[in-house]
Amino acid sequence: MKAHLTELLSIAAKSLNTDSISADSLPLDIQLERPKNADHGDFSSNLAMMLAKPLRQNPRAIAESLIKALPASEYISRIEIAGAGFINFHLSPKAQQAVVHEIQQQGERFGHHQTGGGRKLQIEFVSANPTGPLHVGHGRGAAVGDCLARLMKANGWDVTREFYYNDAGAQIDNLSKSVQARCKGISPEDTAFPENGYRGEYIVDIAKAYLAKETVIADDMKFTATGNPDDEESIRHFAVAYLRHEQDLDLQAFQIQFDVFSLESALYTNGQVESTVQALIASGHTYEQDEALWLRTTEFGDDKDRVMRKKEGGYTYFVPDVAYHVGKWQRGFVRVINEQGADHHSTITRVRAGLQALDIGIPKVWPEYVLHQMVTVMRGGEEVKISKRAGSYVTLRDLIEEVGCDATRYFLAARRADSQLVFDIDLARAQTNDNPVYYIQYAHARICSVLNQWNGDVKALATADLSPLQAEHETALLKRLSEFPEVVYHAGEELAPHMIANYLKDLASDLHSYYNAEQFLVADEALKLARMALIQATQQVLKNGLQLLGVSAPEKM
RNA sequence: CUGCCCGUAGCUCAAUCGGAUAGAGCACCAGCCUUCUAAGCUGGGGGUUACAGGUUCGAUUCCUGUCGGGCAGGCCA
Known part of the structure; x- marks a missing residue:
């Protein structure tokens, strides 16, 4: 139109x-x-x-x-x-009504586009290091990233979901030292406990499992503990595998699946880090100074040059980051979107600078970034900061267990990523009209209920005469339905899944108003059929929209 | 000190690459269930879009500055 x-x-x-x-x-x-x-x-x-x-x-x-x-x-x-x-x-009324048949024909594909043309797009999100259970911030990343993936797929992209984690480096040393201390009965109150060690209760669980020589399975790895408190190598592998498994359970509870898990350590063992370093040296954008190797990132918009290889040997963290992205490029991703916390924003310039220095045809704004701001959790009007298990932060699992998967996903995805978010537990768990998730789901369930009571042949609605649909609420609803494809397209262009949530709230509102204003199951057969067709189309769009958010569309509530 | 993000009703948030009278929900007030699910609907009050300039037919949106909040700024990740 x-x-x-x-x-x-x-x-x-x-x-x-x-x-x-x-x-x-x-x-x-x-x-x-x-x-x-x-x-x-x-x-x-x-x-x-x-x-x-x-x-x-x-x-x-x-x-x-x-x-x-x-x-x-x-x-x-x-x-x-x-x-x-x-x-x-x-x-004209005819033009307005046409959307109903369009929805009926396209079904679950209504609203989808071919903008991506089947090209490969990767979304990297969550990417938490295996040092503890996922927290609310990861949850926001998970919700936004997963919705983005669904959205881009609906816009015709061939989407790969990827999780990258650092299984080497200082934080992991810190983790294994913390577990080792717990194995030896040293608690955070003791002076012998690592200074910046992880203090959460979950470290005790890992230590117990380690001493019991348990076997853990996560991603592709399977590892059995030796049980020896002095075997640092074994402790490290065990702790990483244990926590990756924990995070898998967190993600499972949140109904999120990844296609690929990438390990930082693999970039070293398969030589990608070394070959990237060599390529950067060959590019002429590096220099040696103070016994360190530097990359001239200032040539690519950074405010100062960055060290690649430290004086005492070893690469700084951004080097494997660049190598990792070279790998993404080589894997053929036309677009890469990195969804991460805003506290990582300083890496953007460095990664892009490294990729530009290589001069291998990577676009200047590749990869793209979606950064989400902090989440504050409130309960009873007060900020919640502590979880029993993690100690210093609220875990995603706590949230899911308390308010449910649907509500958690909705609340974390329904707001612009770049503004700070207040997660009100009381509101999210309220089974009342205060809660926008239920408001939307209820609209869907109401339609199901009416269609059940009508008990007619839904397929026959495809040929229903829609001309009786001219009441004010019907026109409004028709108009809203016809907007859905534009919303999906626009949300995809803007990488803004929250637009879907807002649209669904408006659509649900139109439906509820209509429901209260008009009786659907009326004696006039033609009018009844037209209305059945309209609400069935609405049901389909509600379902399609909720699907994009990864929220269920219940038939009964 | 420097960079990035944000500032919209009492609270939580919208506002389609700059559009018309800035919209919802919560809270507050007044109504609607012998009728398809009241987890719903209808109406009402509530705003100098932090502030000051600029760009133009038009600015919540773009530019500059000020104030306020958050996050970064390491040969840590």
Whole structure:
């Protein structure tokens, strides 16, 4: 419909007669938008205002000429000029109703696009180091990342979900030292406990399991503890595997699955780190100074150069990061989106600088980043900071157990990633109208209930005559349904899954209002069928939208 | 000190590459269940979009500055 109107406007604009400028040279950037105010029609264009300056004419006068030149269309019932020169299109009832059959035909694919054209896109998210249970911040990353993955898939991308973790380095040393201390009965209160050791209760669990010579399985690895408190190598492997398994359980509870797990250590063992370093040296963007090897990141927008190889040997953390991304590029990902906490924003410039220095055809804004801000958890009007198990933070599992998977996912994904989020536990667990998750799910369940009571043949609705659908609430609902594909497209372009959540709230609201205003199961057979078709289409869109969020669409509540 | 993100109703948040009278929910007030699920609906009050400039037909949106909150700034990850 939008394309149709754009075409009409384009034809009209080309026929404009101007003395000064030829119509061909006009900036024909035709914009059509959905007016907020229903009185302003179904679509609105600012074309006349855009042309006002080059044509040196009053926008309203231009609008008038445009409308005169507009070819007739059966989909348009009325066109008017409003405000400073907006051209407002009111669709004919037939055009408005068409969306219902469109939804019926496309089913679960309604709203999907082929923008990605099947090209490969990777989303890396969560990527927590195996040093403890996942916390709320990881939860936000998990919810946003997973929704993004679903969204991009709906927009036609071939999506790979990937989890990267650091299984070497200082934090892991710290972890194994903490576990070792616990194995020896040293607690955080003792002076012998590692200074910056992990103090949570879960470290005790790991120590116990280690001493019991347990076997843990996570990702591709399977490891059996030796049980020897002095075997640091064994402790490290065991602790990493143990915590990866823990995090797998967290993710499972959150209903999130990854396609690929990548280990930092693998980048060393398979030589990718070394070959990347050699390539960077060969590129001429490195230099030696103070016994260290530096990368001239300032040539690529950084505010200072960065050390690659430390004076005492060993690479700094960003080197394997660059090597990892070279690998992503080699794997053929046209786009890579890294979803991470905003506290990692300083790595963006460095990783991109490293990739640019290699000069292997990687675009300047590759990879892309979606950074989410902090999450604050509230209960009873007070901030919650402590979990019993983790000690210093609220775990994702606590949250899921307390408020449920659906509500947790919804609340963590329903807000713009770049603003700080307050997670109100009381609200999320409320089984009342306060809770937007239930509000949306309830709309779906209500429709299911009505369709059940109607007990007719749902397939027969595909040919239902929709012309009786002209009541105010019906028009509003039809309009909202027709917006869904645009919302999916736009949310994908903006990498903003929260738009889906907002849309669903609005759609649910339209349905509930309609439900209260009109009886669906009426005696008039034609009207009843039309209404069944409309609510069945609404049910489908609610389902499609909830699917994008990874939230269930219950048939009963 | 420097960089990035944010600042919208009492609270939590929206606002479609700059659009028309800035919208929801909660809370508050007044109504609606002998009728398809009241986990719902209808109406009401509540705003100088932190502040000051600028850009233009038009700014919550873009630019500059100030104030406030968060996060980074290591040869730590």
